[in-house]
Amino acid sequence: MSATLTLADIRAAHARIADKIHRTPVLTSATLDALCRAQLFFKCENFQKIGAFKARGATNAVFALTDAEAANGVATHSSGNHAAALARAARLRGIPAHIVMPSNAPKTKIESVRRNGGFIVFCEPTLLAREAACAKIIAETAARLVHPFDDYAVMAGQGTATLELLEQAPDLDLIIVPVGGGGLLCGTAVAAKGARPGxxxxxxxxxGADDAARSVAAGRLIPLGQAATIADGLRTSLSARTFPLIQQKVDGIVTVSEESIVAAMRRIWEVLKIIIEPSCAVPYAAIMEGKIDVSGKRVGIILTGGNVDLDALPWLVK
Amino acid sequence: MSATLTLADIRAAHARIADKIHRTPVLTSATLDALCRAQLFFKCENFQKIGAFKARGATNAVFALTDAEAANGVATHSSGNHAAALARAARLRGIPAHIVMPSNAPKTKIESVRRNGGFIVFCEPTLLAREAACAKIIAETAARLVHPFDDYAVMAGQGTATLELLEQAPDLDLIIVPVGGGGLLCGTAVAAKGARPGxxxxxxxxxGADDAARSVAAGRLIPLGQAATIADGLRTSLSARTFPLIQQKVDGIVTVSEESIVAAMRRIWEVLKIIIEPSCAVPYAAIMEGKIDVSGKRVGIILTGGNVDLDALPWLVK
Incomplete structure (x- = not known):
């Protein structure tokens, strides 16, 4: 692993994790294509192990460790999907996983960590509280930190979804992904532009969580204050490692309203017949809002996850 | 088309419709496999055109017509998915489709017929009323009846899902499908046993709609009285053409409770991250209830459809 992120890292990650993850399908819909006059290719990481692309990055990070590095287990803080992903990867490797979760993490994500044998410590839902709780655990256990995104091995794992997508849907003009901490975005951009220049x-x-757009516009990392969004997976700031890569590699960042996120989520449920979580609906919401010119293009969309509380659907809970 | 249903008919149907339908993916889940100690292969016809396997049968029936037979369009009565499927197939062929629907058909299915340009006539939700309304339309328009299941061309189309499944999941021991009128069941049984004896x-x-089990047990066709089930796609009786084939070809019919149907539907949403309608959950409900011995076996399950009213989910509506 180099001191940045390269296509070679992402290819090595794919070789390392391919037998531990799903090669997820790509779905298409004539109905959705007609609505935006484009060809959309949905890479279904909601079908991934633990229900989210995060399985890729966590698995790569855990299996890239030497035996000595892995000896005391791994630790992280996460709003949910990375937590379950790290617990699963640690279970596969036979080491403990210590997981700090915000007290408002969705029930379904907490259960997923438990199912995978992770040890959970709850904390206040702020980045400071999460980092402090995680530091304490690492001091006590000597576990290895696997950050949810500020880690090149994690980013390399996330980029493997794009390697598959480029094979499954050749000649894409454009890929759209959501951005929270930026791990998926960096992995996607490095994989896509490395493998397919142009x-x-x-x-x-x-x-309501537009730190990435504001940071890129300002040319400096502006941390997210209080997030105001249903997209619980995107309530995070960019980091020291993700922000510079985003500045170099990403062609644009657009923002969408909460109403569009819910409308996009519902439309994908209805038309594609798949369960996606609110964070996952954000790229399609941008298309619905007309924020991205997709007309006549072949567009890849990474559907990031499908972990939703089925008792609290956003169009039914007012 | 012979005066019964053969594997050759189903292969011919597949060649006829392959460019007009989706080759749907097969999903697997380590979580669901562990729960029943079997290997389950879910053929996702909820991702099929119009959201249900019915696209296969209707498309085959419409495109198997001669130009003279097709000249005055087609007509049918259906609780929903066959209606949309026939409307779509007629639109592809450029002929009118006259659709009789029961007044209690789900809103999403009515909208799907409208979107596909079908002409809808509503009737009382009984088989008699449906057949009478359909006969009237045919008398008026000289349209060709495409029955939702009592038609060998329709059954042949439905069987094409199994041809694909047998390729996608080799060496299956068992296939489980829901039974309403029996069209899918006949197509599945003839395809499976023809292509893979044993x-x-x-x-x-x-x-609450166990006419198939009762008919097979009695050795004569017992029509369904008042159906008492959430599985709206299965509120139909077997027919003169499906019942004898079921007697010859099917190894068993099991029944499940309404509670199990809802629990199975919810579990598939949660674990597979896909939208399925209640009728579609019935085979997995049978596994959950322990009604079918799947232990150690490779089991194909045809997920029949995903057309659900997202404002009225059964675990939220009391």
Whole structure:
């Protein structure tokens, strides 16, 4: 692993994890294509192990460790999917996983960590509280930190979804992904532009958590304050490692409203017949809002996850 | 087309419709496999055109017509998915489709017929009223009846899902499908046993609409009285053409409770991250209830459809 992220890292990650993850299908829909006059290719990481692309990055990070590095287990803080992904990867490797979760993490994500044998410590839902709780655990256990995104091995794993997508849907003009901490975005951009020069990569984020758009516009990392979005996976700031890569590699960042996120989520449920979580609907929300010119293009969309509380659907809970 | 249903008919149907339907993916889940100690292969016809396997049968029936037979369009009565499927197939062929629907058909299915340009006539939700309304339309328009299941061309089309499944999931021991009118069941059984002698085919139906189980047990066709099931696609009786084929070809019919149907539907949403309608959950409900011995076996399950009213989910509506 180099001191940045390269296509070679992502290819090595894919070789390392291919037998531990799903090669997820790509779905298409004539109905959705007609609505935006484009060809959309949905890479279904909601079908991935633990229900999210995060299985890729966590698995790569855990299996890239030497035996000595892995000896005391791994630790992380996460709003949910990375937590379950790290617990699963640690279980596969036979080491403990210590997971700090915010107290408002969705029930379904907490259960997923438990099912995978992770040890959970709850904390206040702020980045400071999460980092402090995680530091304490690492001091006590000597576990190895696997950050949810500020880690090149994690980013390399996330980029493997794009390697598959480029094979499954040749000649894409554009890939759209959501951005929270930026791990998926960096992995996607490095994989896509390395393997297929000329392809564009656009990120979409909630207007209520628009630190990435503001950071890129300002040319400096502006941390997210209080997030105001249903997209619980995107309530995170960019990091020291993800922000510079995003500045170099990403062609644009657009923001979307909460209403669009819910409408996009519902439309994908209805038309594609798949369960996606709110964070996952953000790229398609950007298309619905007309924020990205997709007309006549072949567009890849990474559907990031499908972990939703089925008792609390956003169009039914007012 | 012979005066019964053969594997050759189903292969011919597949060649006829392959460019007009989706070759749907097969999903697997380590979580669901562990729960029943079997290997389950879910053929995702909920991702099929119009959201249900019915696209296969209707498309085959419409495109098997001669130009003279097709000249005055087609007509049918259907609780929903066959209606949309026939409307779509007629649109592809450029002929009118006259659709009789029961007044209690789900809103999403009515909209799907409208979107596909079908002409809808509503009637009382009884088989008699449906058949009378359909006969009237045919008398007026000289349209060709495409029955939802009592038609060998329709059954042949439905059987094409199994041809694909047998390729996608080799060496299956068993296939489980729901039974309503029996079109899918006949197509599945003839395809599976023709292509792979020794395979078993089991049907599952709601205890509240158990005419198939009762008919097979009695050795004569017992029509369904008042159906009492959430599985709206299965509120139909077997027919003169499906019943004898079921007697010859099907290895067993099991029934499941309404509670199990809802629990199975919810578990598939949660674990597979896909939208399935209640009728579609019936085979997995039979596994959850322990009604079918799947232990150690490779089991194909045809997920029949995903057309659900997202405002009225059964675990939220009391």
């Amino acid at each position: 392809i564009r990569v656009i990120a979409a984020e909630p207007a | 395979i078993r085919v089991i049907a599952a139906e709601p205890a």
